[in-house]
Amino acid sequence: MKWSNIKYLVFRRFVQISFLFLYAMGNYYGWKLLQGDLSSSILFGKIPLSDPLATLQILSTGALVGANVLVGAMIISLFYGIIGGRAFCSWVCPVNMVTDLAAWLRRKLLIDKIERKIWISRNIRYYMLVLALIVSAISGMAAFEVISPITILNRGVVFGFGMGGGLLIAIFLFDLFVVKNGWCGHICPLGGMHSLIGKYSIIRVSHNSDNCTLCMKCKDVCPEVEVLGMIGKRSEFVSRKECTNCGRCVDVCDDDALNFHLRKFLEK
Amino acid sequence: MAKKGKKVEITSRRRFFTDIAYSAGLATMGGLLWAGYTQKAKSSPLTLRPPAALEEKDFLKLCIKCGLCAEACHNRPSNIDRDTGKPKKSTLKMAKAEDNVTIGTPFFTPRDVPCYMCDDIPCVTVCPSEALDITKVTNKKTGELDFKMMDMGLAVVDSNSCIAFWGIQCDACYRACPLMDKAIKLEYDRNERTGKHAFLKPVVSMYDCTGCGMCENACVTEKAAIFVLPREIALGRPGDHYVKGWDKKDQQRVANRVDKDITTHDKRSAKKPEDYLNRELEY
Numbered sequence: 001m002k003w004s005n006i007k008y009l010v011f012r013r014f015v016q017i018s019f020l021f022l023y024a025m026g027n028y029y030g031w032k033l034l035q036g037d038l039s040s041s042i043l044f045g046k047i048p049l050s051d052p053l054a055t056l057q058i059l060s061t062g063a064l065v066g067a068n069v070l071v072g073a074m075i076i077s078l079f080y081g082i083i084g085g086r087a088f089c090s091w092v093c094p095v096n097m098v099t100d101l102a103a104w105l106r107r108k109l110l111i112d113k114i115e116r117k118i119w120i121s122r123n124i125r126y127y128m129l130v131l132a133l134i135v136s137a138i139s140g141m142a143a144f145e146v147i148s149p150i151t152i153l154n155r156g157v158v159f160g161f162g163m164g165g166g167l168l169i170a171i172f173l174f175d176l177f178v179v180k181n182g183w184c185g186h187i188c189p190l191g192g193m194h195s196l197i198g199k200y201s202i203i204r205v206s207h208n209s210d211n212c213t214l215c216m217k218c219k220d221v222c223p224e225v226e227v228l229g230m231i232g233k234r235s236e237f238v239s240r241k242e243c244t245n246c247g248r249c250v251d252v253c254d255d256d257a258l259n260f261h262l263r264k265f266l267e268k
Numbered sequence: 269m270a271k272k273g274k275k276v277e278i279t280s281r282r283r284f285f286t287d288i289a290y291s292a293g294l295a296t297m298g299g300l301l302w303a304g305y306t307q308k309a310k311s312s313p314l315t316l317r318p319p320a321a322l323e324e325k326d327f328l329k330l331c332i333k334c335g336l337c338a339e340a341c342h343n344r345p346s347n348i349d350r351d352t353g354k355p356k357k358s359t360l361k362m363a364k365a366e367d368n369v370t371i372g373t374p375f376f377t378p379r380d381v382p383c384y385m386c387d388d389i390p391c392v393t394v395c396p397s398e399a400l401d402i403t404k405v406t407n408k409k410t411g412e413l414d415f416k417m418m419d420m421g422l423a424v425v426d427s428n429s430c431i432a433f434w435g436i437q438c439d440a441c442y443r444a445c446p447l448m449d450k451a452i453k454l455e456y457d458r459n460e461r462t463g464k465h466a467f468l469k470p471v472v473s474m475y476d477c478t479g480c481g482m483c484e485n486a487c488v489t490e491k492a493a494i495f496v497l498p499r500e501i502a503l504g505r506p507g508d509h510y511v512k513g514w515d516k517k518d519q520q521r522v523a524n525r526v527d528k529d530i531t532t533h534d535k536r537s538a539k540k541p542e543d544y545l546n547r548e549l550e551y
Contacts, residue, residue, distance in 0.1 A: 162364020
């Protein structure tokens with residue numbers, strides 16, 4: 001295996017595990033680098049960071065949330081909105097490791113080739129997003145935060161797992177046996193939120209169809225395969241908002257046809 | 269209507285309306301399940317929250333489940349074990365799915381670890397969402413934090429299982445109380461059974477008790493005979509019908525009552541009591 005074929009994968013795992021590690025150290029040993037969890041945290045003991053979706057849900061219950069949470073959600077939205085795109089999903093979210101493992105096993109066990117195809121819409125996440133806000137308003141409690149496997153896994157590492165850990169196994173099995181990339185690519189409303197936030201971000205994968213040999217390795221590994229519609233046809237940026245900037249396609253491409261670039265808005 | 273044997277044509281208009289019905293139906297189904305589960309996932313009313321927590325309803329709206337309060341509680345200097353130099357098990361825990369408390373929200377169980385009522389109240393000062401409201405523990409005159417203003421719950425004594433009420437000498441809760449002689453007082457009573465001993469009965473003052481649970485933690489009986497309950501559970505409410513006529517403050521409490529709120533109007537009250545005697549009306 002060449003380094004250039006796993007570069008971004010290794011970077012991503014390093015970043016994901018670092019986040020969990022720093023959160024855990026923040027709790028167990030009081031490190032001031034990163035405290036709290038992905039719902040809301042304090043960076044370097046000063047800068048507030050908050051999950052924009054959790055914040056929206058709290059606001060939709062009709063409660064006026066503290067200024068630190070609002071500022072934190074703003075900072076996160078600006079960062080991903082301008083720079084990162086949907087990078088939260090592939091570079092930070094710990095559930096990505098669970099669902100990536102399921103997707104990898106699917107390829108190794110050739111499950112895609114033998115299973116009965118179950119089709120569900122990739123737009124479910126946006127319905128879930130709206131539903132999360134409506135249900136929060138009705139029930140007076142941030143609705144997705146009660147069932148979110150993201151925070152369950154995150155808190156599991158930082159504060160100890162409970163029975164909620166079973167939900168992660170369920171999602172793993174769902175992704176493995178029911179729908180390919182089922183959770184992250186179809187259902188998760190936080191993924192929907194980050195898709196919307198990161199729609200116009202400047203860091204994007206760009207495709208050079210002159211170099212492309214149509215090997216389709218990129219489409220094999222892409223968790224949001226619709227975003228690669230231009231492969232072998234047009235040289236352009238992967239501009240659909242669902243792209244998680246995971247860089248897996250850049251990794252597997254042996255022909256230098258896919259790379260990260262800063263999006264140029266003016267040329268179009 | 270399509271006739272038998274004729275293929276039904278799916279026009280774009282038909283597709284449009286069917287799609288809308290399909291999406292709306294699925295969303296309603298999911299929403300109902302989800303809303304039902306969310307209601308079910310609310311905490312048991314016996315949950316004890318961190319100091320300065322808002323009323324449970326508002327607390328659940330605001331808490332973002334970040335765990336900063338639990339971390340502050342775990343890493344406060346006073347939680348370091350002097351022997352090992354490591355933090356001990358801390359008061360505040362983050363609820364897991366099996367705790368019967370809304371998942372990811374902070375709570376504590378005094379019988380395991382009580383709240384030590386820190387002067388600097390680190391759990392409250394760190395809360396980013398203001399679900400723990402610092403104004404509830406800030407003295408309005410001095411502007412300083414005052415741990416005596418905490419109200420996590422109220423200690424309740426089960427006089428049947430409290431051995432001090434039996435006449436056996438025990439003042440564990442009284443000694444453990446951080447507000448000794450205020451929140452827990454000892455009431456002296458003559459022990460008629462022996463004729464020469466005294467009862468030293470612990471009595472909790474609802475005005476001073478913060479619900480920290482030091483007493484519950486210290487209680488020597490197998491299952492604590494003094495325990496903390498949320499105030500909503502532990503206290504009754506006399507309503508506006510009853511007033512302490514000798515107490516100015518209590519009169520202010522019911523100052524705004526209106527006649528219709530304190531006069532009973534039901535099927536029974538429509539009849540006059542005399543009629544029961546004079547006309548033998550059944551109630």
